[in-house]
Amino acid sequence: TPVTFPLLQPKPCEIASFSPECVCVCVCVGQSGLGKSTLMNTLFKSKVSRKSVQATSQEKIPKTIHIKSVSHDIEEKGVRMKLTVIDTPGFGDQINNENCWQPIMKFINAQYEQYLQEEININRKKRIPDSRVHCCIYFIPPTGHCLRPLDVEFMRRLSKVVNIVPVIAKADTLTLEERDFFKQKIREELRANGIDVYPQKEFDEDAEDRMINDKIREMIPFAVVGSDQEYQVNGRRLLGRKTKWGTIEVENIAHCEFAYLRDLLIRLNIYVTSPASIHYEVYRVRRLNENNTAVAHANGLPQHHMTSHEM
Helix, strand or coil: CCCCCHHHCCCHHHHHCCCCEEEEEEEEECCCCCCHHHHHHHHHCCCCCCHHHCCCCCCCCCCCCCCEEEEEEEEECCEEEEEEEEECCCCCCCCCCCCCCHHHHHHHHHHHHHHHHHHCCCCCCCCCCCCCCCEEEEEECCCCCCCCHHHHHHHHHHCCCCEEEEEECCHHHCCHHHHHHHHHHHHHHHHHCCCCCCCCHHHCCCHHHHHHHHHHHHHCCEECCCCCCEEEECCEEEEEEEECCEEEECCCCCCCCHHHHHHHHHHHHHHCCCCCHHHHHHHHHHHHHHHHHHHHHHCCCCHHHCCCCCC
């Protein structure tokens, strides 16, 4: 049974609109060793990560960013979900990480373009295959100090094309005081650099939504711990990490914020019926304007002759 946070509970109308057959596409970005694969396995309580389905036991660090996609069909309580987890091995692992975000941006925009081309077909399909990305979970190293220039630059650029959800990886390496200080420092740097993470202000449709989203914004970035190992704690089998001082319970909100992250991702999937509604609409308008401009030039018309709806 998922641990839920009352303020993040969806409204009845949102649940009603939640299709029994839904699609969830999630991109995981972060340098090697931050526990991306483990966290994704923990989130969906299944072996959904790239490493879980590899035949080889050891993988060399790629020389460039690779896009690795693994799809699964998950069903719980009559709700079927096609889950696609996209890993990005090689990100941030090189000496020179200049423009390392470009392959990821290119991949996300390619999914928008593919959907757009299907959408504008004269005889389009009843159900358009949808591989647009719901969100990008960005893993921040638990340094306890501040964001790295790479973290700032990546989130600044990618926040314009996809919903960014930043998390502090392996948060059990920080004390509670260090964790709170680090979270506050990250929020300050996000604001200072104009990085708009999920949930954006566009989701504040009414006073209730604004209250819920403000609570989420106060918790971002989520300090998370991942584990696919179960341990016996007070007579119950729980996911956790065992240390000589005790067991860190993954789903215990007193130990980490994993439960909040999971609820947020479920809420995001319910809320954003079109996985990237804000970002896809921006992309769609830009591409259609480009096409209209190209047509106008081909017909020898100056751009100012285009009608307002074409712009």
